[in-house]
Amino acid sequence: MAHDHHESGEAAWKHDGIRVIKGDRLDDNTPQTPGMYRQAAIDAARVGAQKIWAGTVAIEPDAKTGVHHHGALESVIYVVRGRARLRWGERLEFVAEAEPGDFIFVPPFCPHQEINAEPGEVLxxxxxxxxxxxxxxxxDDVDPVERPEEVYWVDPIHKAPD
Known part of the structure; x- marks a missing residue:
């Protein structure tokens, strides 16, 4: 059985084993977007993760992104509190909503828009x-089946549609 070892011959996990990241110790030194507050828990800088990123996001009432995709990345969103609405497709022709306890999978290259569907509650x-x-x-060139609501998340990551 092959194991990664430090040069000293000791197993890497003896020095860099399981980490617990306390909920009040998340890192908000992440790309931030108006109407949205992101915090990293697991990433390369904090724990040396090479293949995953995990964190939290709090999304203000009625906030939403412009249409975008995440390239080859796969994303999973777990709804803790509130109601999420996602639109996806070449013309945002598909819509799904998720509530607390639901998981959302966003496949690679999937054009989508993320929306807080609750007018009075943070997601x-x-x-x-x-x-x-x-x-x-x-x-920028999506002709949606239904006009998206006003886009609030506009920054270097989520650009305003023309």
């Missing part, structure tokens, strides 16, 4: 990605 989610890189590809 709290746990987010996991299949890589440490924050890949966001904005899609």
């Amino acid at each position: 709290h989610c746990v987010l996991m990605r299949s890589d440490n890189e924050a890949v966001v590809v904005n899609i």
Whole structure:
């Protein structure tokens, strides 16, 4: 059985084993977006993770992104509190909602828009990605089946539609 070892011959997990990241010790030194507050729990900088990123996001009432995808990354969103609405497809023709306890899977290259569907409640989610890189590809030329609501999340990551 092959194991990773330090040069000293000791198993890597003896020095870099299981880590517990306390909920009040998350790192908000992440790309932030108006209407959205992201915090990293697991990433390369904090624990040496090479293949995943995990953290939390709090999304203000009625906030939403522009249309985008995350390249080759897979994403999983777990809804803790509130109600999430996702639109996806070449024309945002598909819609699904998720409530507390629900998981959302966003496949690679899937054009989508994330929306807090509750007008008076902050949406709290746990987010996991299949890589440490924050890949966001904005899609400006979508002709949606239904006009998206006003877009609040506009920053270098989520650009305003024209």
